[in-house]
Every structure is written in structure tokens, then in C-alpha cells.
Amino acid sequence: xxxxxxxxxxxxxxxxxxxxxxxxxxxxxxxxxxxxxxxxxxxxxxxxxxxxxxxxxxxxxxxxxxxxxxxxxxxxxxxxxxxxxxxxxxxxxxxxxxxxxxxxxxxxxxxxxxxxxxxxxxxxxxxxxxxxxxxxxxxxxxxxxxxxxxxxxxxxxxxxxxxxxxxxxxxxxxxxxxxxxxxxxxxxxxxxxxxxxxxxxxxxxxxxxxxxxxxxxxxxxxxxxxxxxxxxxxxxx
Numbered sequence: 001x002x003x004x005x006x007x008x009x010x011x012x013x014x015x016x017x018x019x020x021x022x023x024x025x026x027x028x029x030x031x032x033x034x035x036x037x038x039x040x041x042x043x044x045x046x047x048x049x050x051x052x053x054x055x056x057x058x059x060x061x062x063x064x065x066x067x068x069x070x071x072x073x074x075x076x077x078x079x080x081x082x083x084x085x086x087x088x089x090x091x092x093x094x095x096x097x098x099x100x101x102x103x104x105x106x107x108x109x110x111x112x113x114x115x116x117x118x119x120x121x122x123x124x125x126x127x128x129x130x131x132x133x134x135x136x137x138x139x140x141x142x143x144x145x146x147x148x149x150x151x152x153x154x155x156x157x158x159x160x161x162x163x164x165x166x167x168x169x170x171x172x173x174x175x176x177x178x179x180x181x182x183x184x185x186x187x188x189x190x191x192x193x194x195x196x197x198x199x200x201x202x203x204x205x206x207x208x209x210x211x212x213x214x215x216x217x218x219x220x221x222x223x224x225x226x227x228x229x230x231x232x233x234x235x236x237x
Contacts, residue, residue: 006030009107016097021107027222029108031070031100039070040222041110046180047076049218050142053178053231055080059087060139064170066128068093068144069100071112077142078118091121092135094128101125129163137172143179147198156198160205168209173236177210181228184217199228206232 006022020032028041050073081088149159182198210232217226
């Protein structure tokens, strides 16, 4: 949720969404999409949580990031490989809205730390739901997208089932998927949705193709609560 005590630094509306960069006195600059807070300069813990399960792999030469237009996950992936030497050759970021990247580069450089210009980074603009079909035998996929349906005629369960089948086909056996899920409160009064419903939909969408689930609950400063992340291994490894 957007904090209306913040100052708006930049704002634009694209064919996809409304994007704002806001400045918070405590958490720094923030990316807000459709009035929903995505990340703040204070929130490295979010990006660490998105990347750290990949360290269970001996190597991850090819990794795709779905979404993540602020560049924080991209930076953390490249930095994790630098420190732990996991043989990263290509970090592929698939993002639908180029304006998110442009505004993040300009106003949130502390989050991406020039990761967009790194020689191992490959940034592709387009519909992630279609682009993911072009990849196979990836070592890992980091899912930094919404878990809500993008079409009005779909339920969350239908959306996740369709997308996770595509994700599974793009991963090699034994490859890792890690995804952001939802907050850790049992009930969200803003949306009227119970956390248990969301996690059930996610796990049901994964259970046929994935196993060895690992759930993290990590406090994100500007969210004001712990956030749930779920990692799983593609079956067959």
C-alpha cells in the first residue's frame, strides 16, 4: 500500500500501469505501481530472500528473473555469484514495462547498483507470460511478479496453474524456482484475502512439477511486516 505521507518524485501512466517514484523520510525512494508499494531503498532483505535459495545449487549459469524491473534482484543475483562463485554466465531479466526500468535507473540507483549495465545482464522487454516459453534448461527462475490473475476471466488458481506449467518447462530437472508470495498476516483487511488461500493456490500450482519446498518469512522494512517467499526444486533432478 502506498504511504500517502511520502513525496511524489516522478509519476507516469503507461499502457500497463501507473508508476510512481516516492520519497519516504525513513525508507528512502520507493517504487509504487498502481498505488501498491513494490520496494524501497531500505529493502535489501527482499532481494536477498529472492536470491539466497539459489545457493543450494553448485552452479547456476543461466538464471531468469520474471519481473523485477527495479533491478534489485538482478543486482543481488550478480553480487551473490561474485561472492560465492556459482558460475553465472547470463542473468536474463524479463520485464513488460520499460518505464519501470527507466524510472528505477534514474531515481532508485541504490537498488540496482548499475546491474542493468553489467556484462552478464540481459534485459528483455515484453510479455513475460509469452517470453518464458522461449527458454529451456534454465538453472533457476526467480519469480518477482504478481500472484494475482492478469486476465479478468481467470481465477488466481487458474492463472498460477497456467504460468507455473510454463515455468516448469523452462527449468532443467533439479533447477530452482524461488518466488515472492504474500505477507505473513493471516488476513489482509485491504484485499479481504486470507493468506492460507494464497499459499494453497501457489502450492497446488507447483505440486505436480516441483518438490523440496522451502518457505522463508523475511521482514521487509518498508512493508512493515515479514513477507513470504517460497522456493522449490523442479522434479527429475
